[in-house]
Amino acid sequence: MGGRKTDLVLLDKNGIRCDGRKVDETRKVTIKAGVLKNASGSAYIEFGGNKILAGVFGPRDVHPKHMADPDTGILRVRYHMEPFSVGERKNPAPSRREIEISKVVKEALEPAVMLENFPRTATDVFLEILQADGGTRCAALSAASVALADAGIPMRDLVCGCAAGKAADTLILDVNNEEDQAGQADMPIGYMPNLGKITLLQLDGVLTPDEFKKCIELGVVGCKQVYEIQKKALHEKYFSNGGSS
Amino acid sequence: MSQNSNHFVLPGDVISNGSSSLKQNVILEGDKLVSTTIGFTENNDGAVDVIALTGLYTSEVDDLVIGKIVSHNSLSWEVNINSSYRAMLPASDIFGKDYSPSRDDLSLKLIIGDIILARIVNSDSRRPLITINGQNLGKIDDGELIKISPAKVPRLIGKHGSMIQSIEESTGASITIGQNGWVVVSCEKTNGLLKAIMAIRMVEEQAHVVDLTDKVKKMLQSNGVE
Numbered sequence: 001m002g003g004r005k006t007d008l009v010l011l012d013k014n015g016i017r018c019d020g021r022k023v024d025e026t027r028k029v030t031i032k033a034g035v036l037k038n039a040s041g042s043a044y045i046e047f048g049g050n051k052i053l054a055g056v057f058g059p060r061d062v063h064p065k066h067m068a069d070p071d072t073g074i075l076r077v078r079y080h081m082e083p084f085s086v087g088e089r090k091n092p093a094p095s096r097r098e099i100e101i102s103k104v105v106k107e108a109l110e111p112a113v114m115l116e117n118f119p120r121t122a123t124d125v126f127l128e129i130l131q132a133d134g135g136t137r138c139a140a141l142s143a144a145s146v147a148l149a150d151a152g153i154p155m156r157d158l159v160c161g162c163a164a165g166k167a168a169d170t171l172i173l174d175v176n177n178e179e180d181q182a183g184q185a186d187m188p189i190g191y192m193p194n195l196g197k198i199t200l201l202q203l204d205g206v207l208t209p210d211e212f213k214k215c216i217e218l219g220v221v222g223c224k225q226v227y228e229i230q231k232k233a234l235h236e237k238y239f240s241n242g243g244s245s
Numbered sequence: 246m247s248q249n250s251n252h253f254v255l256p257g258d259v260i261s262n263g264s265s266s267l268k269q270n271v272i273l274e275g276d277k278l279v280s281t282t283i284g285f286t287e288n289n290d291g292a293v294d295v296i297a298l299t300g301l302y303t304s305e306v307d308d309l310v311i312g313k314i315v316s317h318n319s320l321s322w323e324v325n326i327n328s329s330y331r332a333m334l335p336a337s338d339i340f341g342k343d344y345s346p347s348r349d350d351l352s353l354k355l356i357i358g359d360i361i362l363a364r365i366v367n368s369d370s371r372r373p374l375i376t377i378n379g380q381n382l383g384k385i386d387d388g389e390l391i392k393i394s395p396a397k398v399p400r401l402i403g404k405h406g407s408m409i410q411s412i413e414e415s416t417g418a419s420i421t422i423g424q425n426g427w428v429v430v431s432c433e434k435t436n437g438l439l440k441a442i443m444a445i446r447m448v449e450e451q452a453h454v455v456d457l458t459d460k461v462k463k464m465l466q467s468n469g470v471e
Contacts, residue, residue: 040301059301059329073329112256114272114281120371121329149256152300154281156272157257194257195274231255238283238298239253 008182011168018178019048026162026174026222031143031233033150039126041151043233045143048176049133054143056151059121067122073115074122077106079140081129101137102127108141108161108190108200114154123153134177135163138188138226141200146230150237157192158230159199162222164189164215166207171215173222185211189219193227251287254280260293270295284396298452302328302395302425304368311385311423312375314359319346322355324363324375327395327425332373334363339377360385360429362421385421388431391442393449395426400452401445408448408458415465416441440465 010018017023027048036042039055062068079102083089094102105127115123125147127140138161145159165175167183175186185205191198198216207215254260260271260278267273270282271293280286284297302310304326312324312332322334337344339354355361362382363375377383393401401422402409413420418432418441428445432438444461451457 041299061331118329149283150299152282152297154270155256156274156279156281158255192257194259194279234255234283235253 008178010179010182011170011172015170017167017172017176019176021174023170024173024218024221026225027176029139029142029226029229031146031229033146033233033237039147039151041147041149041153043143043146043150045139045146047133047135047139047142048174049131050129050136050139051131052136052140052143053128053130054140054147055126055128056123056144056147056153057126058123058151059115059118059153060123062120062122068120070119071116073118073120075106075110075113075115075125076122077102077109077125077127077144079105079127079129079137081132081136085129085132101140104200104202105137105141105144109144109148109159111197111199112145112155112157112159112192113148114156117154123148123151132177134180135175135188137161137200138163138190141190142226142230146233149234157194158227159190159192160223160226160230161188161190161200162219162226163187164219164222166205166211166215171211171218173218185215187215187219189216189223191220191223191227193224251285253285254295255283256281260286260295268292268294270297297396299394299396302326304328304330304332304365304373305424306365306368308365308424309382309422310363310365310375310425311390311421311427311429312361312363312425313390314355314357314361316357317351317355319351322351324361326363326373326375326423327392327427328373330372332363332365332375334361334375334377355384360388360390362423362429385429388419388421388429389438389442391428391430391445393426393428393445394452395424397449397452398422398424398426400457401428401448403458408461411458411462412441412444412465415462416444420445 030046032044035044041056043054045052059073083092125144141161163175164187166185167179180186185207187203190200258280280295282297284295287294310326312326315323315325324332326332340349363377366376367374416437418437421429430441
């Protein structure tokens with residue numbers, strides 16, 4: 001049920017997926033914090049084939065002024081795919097999908113950032129997808145959270161993202177592009193590891209209630225792995241002895 | 246700054262289980278003390294602080310800051326002080342109590358892009374209010390503006406000004422430090438200027454290294470200014 005008909009073997013007899021991973025294995029994730037000089041905070045993430053750059057500005061004055069909230073600071077997120085990020089040239093104008101992802105990433109970050117300390121300001125997060133390979137919203141969310149921490153914006157916790165899903169009737173961790181296209185379900189999860197709270201939960205596809213629960217558990221395991229890499233990136237920038245010299 | 250009792254923390258890291266008072270950059274989540282920023286912990290009589298290593302400046306009354314004029318209207322200048330909020334410098338500060346917008350022209354005194362040394366008078370209103378009335382305050386005419394993290398200003402000053410003194414002595418430069426992390430260096434000799442900037446950058450990059458003052462001194466002496 002579900003998924004597109006394809007000749008691609010998503011899962012072979014030995015339980016190995018189309019890109020050589022096991023069912024409960026994430027792709028290789030690397031994060032680097034503080035890669036942009038002009039932004040208050042920034043991060044670069046490689047999440048398998050995804051390459052994403054995140055830049056944060058603020059808290060700063062709100063323009064246009066009518067958007068300012070006298071009680072709290074506001075968070076603005078712009079998720080944008082470069083024209084060259086996918087196989088066929090993508091029109092750089094914001095699409096319906098990009099507007100949706102901007103919104104869900106913003107709402108996934110909001111529980112973590114403490115913008116109530118900065119009334120009448122805006123904090124802007126810019127996410128540029130340089131190369132997309134399925135699961136960009138989770139990767140973008142993870143990068144945004146590192147960039148926000150790098151900018152020194154007070155946060156209750158870091159937010160990490162990882163997807164889980166179902167392909168070839170098996171629950172899998174970290175759905176890639178092929179599995180997203182041909183698989184049965186894709187469930188991106190945003191998670192605050194220290195608070196143990198889920199801030200992003202979407203589901204595209206069909207799962208039984210039992211699979212749903214197992215899928216969340218699997219996704220959270222993936223998020224925790226991403227969290228360790230986020231921590232490592234920030235440690236490298238701030239605490240590696242002797243600084244960058 | 247001793248290193249032994251300090252831990253490096255990231256947002257969300259648990260510092261300890263329950264404590265008396267909440268201080269800087271720390272929140273209580275359930276019964277756990279949690280850091281909200283990247284920094285290192287510091288124990289102050291039982292209360293735990295987190296000294297931030299990044300972030301913008303938060304204005305406090307009586308701080309000396311270096312700011313850049315961004316714009317002006319008929320009554321005040323708007324000044325960027327590396328904070329989330331633009332500071333306000335009232336026109337009456339320069340023209341006196343009998344300032345009248347029809348007679349006096351603000352752009353004659355300070356224009357956009359000017360760098361000033363100012364003192365923060367009030368920071369709980371909408372915008373921090375600053376003044377340039379006072380000794381050594383006012384427009385800074387020459388020098389090089391360097392931006393460092395506000396959290397590293399105490400390190401640049403050093404214990405009783407030891408760090409900044411040793412840099413000034415060995416380079417012949419005069420250095421003005423704003424609490425907001427902006428620093429103006431001026432020196433007649435190009436060599437001394439470059440040297441001083443290098444030393445400041447070094448302090449910024451290695452702020453958490455032990456015996457930094459000695460290290461900087463060594464660096465400065467290694468090829469001193471002729």
